[in-house]
Amino acid sequence: MTTSPAFRATRTLARGLLVGLLTAAFLAPFYLMLRNSLMDAQGLTAPEWTWWPSTMHFENFTDLFGDPAVSMGPALGNSLLIAAVTAPVSTLLASAAGYALARIPVPGRGVVLGLVVATLMIPGSVTFVPTFVVVGSMGGVNTLWGIIVPGLFNPFAVLLFRNFYLQFPGEIEDAGRMDGLGWLGIYRRIALPSSGAMIASLGALSFIESWNSFLWPLVIGQDPSAWTAQIALSTFLTSQTINLPGLFAGAVVTITPLVVMFLVAQRHIVEGIATSGLKG
Numbered sequence: 001m002t003t004s005p006a007f008r009a010t011r012t013l014a015r016g017l018l019v020g021l022l023t024a025a026f027l028a029p030f031y032l033m034l035r036n037s038l039m040d041a042q043g044l045t046a047p048e049w050t051w052w053p054s055t056m057h058f059e060n061f062t063d064l065f066g067d068p069a070v071s072m073g074p075a076l077g078n079s080l081l082i083a084a085v086t087a088p089v090s091t092l093l094a095s096a097a098g099y100a101l102a103r104i105p106v107p108g109r110g111v112v113l114g115l116v117v118a119t120l121m122i123p124g125s126v127t128f129v130p131t132f133v134v135v136g137s138m139g140g141v142n143t144l145w146g147i148i149v150p151g152l153f154n155p156f157a158v159l160l161f162r163n164f165y166l167q168f169p170g171e172i173e174d175a176g177r178m179d180g181l182g183w184l185g186i187y188r189r190i191a192l193p194s195s196g197a198m199i200a201s202l203g204a205l206s207f208i209e210s211w212n213s214f215l216w217p218l219v220i221g222q223d224p225s226a227w228t229a230q231i232a233l234s235t236f237l238t239s240q241t242i243n244l245p246g247l248f249a250g251a252v253v254t255i256t257p258l259v260v261m262f263l264v265a266q267r268h269i270v271e272g273i274a275t276s277g278l279k280g
Contacts, residue, residue: 033255036248037061044244060249071224072250075232078221079211080257082148082228087207090152091199098161099187103168113162119155132219142223151210157202164198165191204265208258229254 036044038056065073100106101113131150140146168191176186192199217228233254236247 030255030259033248033251037245037252039245041243041245044248057245060245061253064246064249064253067246070232070235070246071227072229072232072253074225075227075229076253078144078227079229079254082144082217083207083210085148086151086210087203090154090206091157091203093152094154094157094202095161095192095195095199096187097158098163099165099191100183101158102162102165103173103187103191104183116155116158120159128216135220141220142226143220144226146220147213147217147226147228150216151213154202154206157206160202161195161198164195168194200265204261207261211254211258 035052037060038058039053040057043050043053064070097116101109101116135141135146135150138146140149172190173186176190181189212230213228214230214234217226218231218234221227221231229250233247233250236243236250
């Protein structure tokens with residue numbers, strides 16, 4: 001059945017309007033953060049709405065790093081270090097565990113897989129206090145490694161990698177064995193390079209999750225020297241003080257690395273999550 005040119009034009013227009021509305025809804029929070037970060041306190045609390053400040057207050061960003069009470073610069077460095085360590089290490093550990101559960105025939109593999117699945121069913125609030133007791137007894141309070149280590153195991157990523165490696169061609173492994181490779185050599189030289197999309201996507205998601213983490217760094221990093229960017233940002237809005245310009249300026253600064261990460265890795269994120277096996 002053929003459609004008329006008028007119908008096709010109307011359908012194209014409707015699609016364009018829908019995409020435009022969805023794009024505007026997606027970009028609205030970023031616009032509000034940027035707008036509010038360039039206003040003063042009086043403009044933010046004024047009853048009249050303004051689409052853009054008549055006088056842009058860029059000093060909000062300079063004051064953000066010059067405030068002696070809030071160490072935003074070191075906090076951003078801590079967040080960057082924590083995310084930069086957690087993302088690759090947790091992704092590689094999940095990849096190795098997923099490959100072992102999928103390809104290496106060892107006794108008890110099903111039991112280990114069941115335990116991994118069981119960890120997904122346990123609420124984080126149940127393990128929060130025991131984890132804090134263990135990390136605290138090891139001297140991890142007010143240290144960056146105390147924030148990093150508990151987040152290195154990602155059972156969800158292990159399951160994704162296991163499902164990915166289940167469809168890995170056995171002929172490639174056989175060829176590797178003929179070349180004298182063991183399980184570790186096959187994984188390191190063949191399986192790991194073939195899972196680049198999964199590694200990139202889960203690594204990006206792990207970076208974002210680590211960067212946005214708040215409760216665990218808040219409990220472990222009790223000293224300002226161990227604060228992350230999210231904790232430093234929370235100090236602008238307390239029951240004693242309210243610094244809205246600083247809060248929005250800090251939000252713009254802290255969200256910038258995540259936007260850059262998403263723009264760089266968005267193709268890999270979609271491809272890695274959507275891929276259930278190898279492309280043949």
